[in-house]
Structures are given as structure tokens and as C-alpha cells.
Amino acid sequence: MANVSIARRYARALLDVASEAGRTDAVAEQLSAFASIFAKNPELSDVINNPAYTRTQVSQVVEGVMKAVPGGVDPVLASTLRLLVDRNRLPYLGDIARLFGDMADARAGRVRGRVTSAAPLPADALARLQQTLQQVTQRNVILETRVDPSLLGGVSAQVGSILYDGSLRTQLEEMRRELKQR
Template sequence: MIPETIYSKYSQAMFDIASEQKKLTEFGTELKGVRDTFQENPDLWKFLNHPLVPPQSKKDTLAKIFKDSLSPIVLQFMYVMIDRRREAALLLAIDGFIDLARKAQHIEVAKIRVVKPLSKKEETKLVASLEAMTGQHIEPLYYVDPSLIGGMVIQIGDKLIDGSLRRQLRDMQHKLLQADVTNGVTDE
């Protein structure tokens, strides 16, 4: 586990630059793209973290991959971490920046588990109702979970909204069992 002190100063420095330039959203989007690229390409992540690969080779590779899609400042952010041999903390630093940006923009993350992906119209309607309910901007993160059977489960911070069919069936079973016990019905 990488200590927070190692990556938080990079997150904070990037946040300060983005705030000063009024580019929190832009840099956040770019850094999410970098994070997603590393998560989707584990070999690239291994290459970046290999101790025998020289820093310049790592930076050249990142430049080839990202130069057309990232701001020079975002590339420089990654280069500084590589030069200081902190590439193993890069994803944590990116996540730290994203958290700081969300707080500054009053954005709450909603982790939404659904049985199957929602249509764009359904997503828009759901986010609008969650924003109305919380009074916050909502950034939805969708997860497909067939075990729900139907409905959805939404977690926003420490609040949990369980509208799954699985929970409703469990509640119904519990009520039926309670009614049986109350009425003296047994399996004998």
C-alpha cells in the first residue's frame, strides 16, 4: 500500500494548477481518460512501473499515446511523477485529484448497480431525480449486477437506496416468516 503522503502532494499540486487556470473539469476528464487507459491496458501499466525501463522511455511512450488527447500540463504532471520515481502512485494521485475536483465543484458520486445498462434517457432522468433529492450535482458510476434480479441499488456517500427486486423478495419472505411465527404456524 502506498502511503497517502506520497501521492497527495501531486494531487494537490495538480488541483492547484487546474483551479488557478479554471480547468478542473477539463483536466479531470483528461486524467480520467489516463486512468481508464491504464486500467484497460495492464501491460502498459506494468511497463510504466518496471524498474529497469528508463524514465525517458516511459515519458516517450506516454507522449506517443497521449500527446493528441492531453493538455501539456497533464502530460507534465505524469512526467514529474516519473522523474521522481513515483509512477507506482500515479493512479492514486489521479484519483486524489478527481476527489479534490469533485469536492470543489460540489459533485457527489452515485454508485448505481443495475441489472442491465440503462438507456441515455433513463440515465438522464435518474440523475436529475437524484440531484433534486440530494441538492448536489451527481456523477453517476454504473455497475451491472444481474444478482439484483430487477430494480437498482444506489449508494451516495453513506446513504443507500435499495430498490432491488432481490431486497423486496427478501423483505416479503421475512414478513411471511414473521406472520407464520406470530400465527403459530410451524413446519411440523
């Protein structure tokens, strides 16, 4: 619980500063990329999580990663990353990135969703599905697509915490349950 409250504090502060600068989406993208880099690289993850490394060593690693980013890091994010290093809060980077993205989406009236289908969906079908979900949720829906052949057919869509399941697999399972009850 303390981890989330600490991360929420930093995410909210970063969101306020990024919003004032009009750079919320750019900061969200870069922050997510940074969190992913540190999470996927065991050596970098060790540097930020292992107390054996000094603050100076951690700072040098973070500065090196920031310099390696093509086009440079947004100044708002660079300041935040330095602050996280100074306060030994860099291990919360993944939680901060997740919460920042959620808060930025909520502030912009967006909601993220995942569409899973048995085969890749044509662009026009995906656009119609997105439009329908936007009408149902009364929010701008950003969809991520996934292919899962085990669905057999149809589509399932999760928007926020709500699952709309129109997959053939689920329909067949429902029919099986009904037949067993008879």
C-alpha cells in the first residue's frame, strides 16, 4: 500500500507539471518506455533496486540511459527522474509510469481497452468496434489488439474492468453448461 501511495504522489505531481507544459502524452510515452527499459533489463533493474550501488552510480546510469534516448528526454521527465534518484524512489518507476498513464487517460477522458480475436481484424471492423465501444462507454476508447486462436471465432473486448465477450468459445461453453443442467 505504501508503494502505491508513494508512486501515486510522484505520478500526480509529474502529471500536474506535464499538463502545465502541455506535454502530457509525450511524457507518458517516454515514462512508459523508461519503465520498460529498466524492467526488461536485469542489469539496470539491479542497479536501481540494489542498495549496494551508491546514489552517484545510480545517477550516472540514469543519465547514461537518458542520453541514449534518440531526440532526448523531455525536460520535465528528466527532472523527475533525477528527483527519483535523489530521493531513492527509482524502484517505484514502474508503478509511477502505470499510475501516470491511468491518470493522464482519466484527465483526457480516455479509457484503454483490449480486443482479442481468433484472427487479425480488418481495419474497418476494428474502427466500427472502437466506435461502438465509445458510444457504450461515453469515452474515447484506445484499443490494443491481440490474436488468440483458441477463441475459435468472434471477438472479446475488455474496456476498463468490463468484459464484452462475443467469442465462439464462450458461447460453446455456455451451451455446454445449459445442456448439462437439463
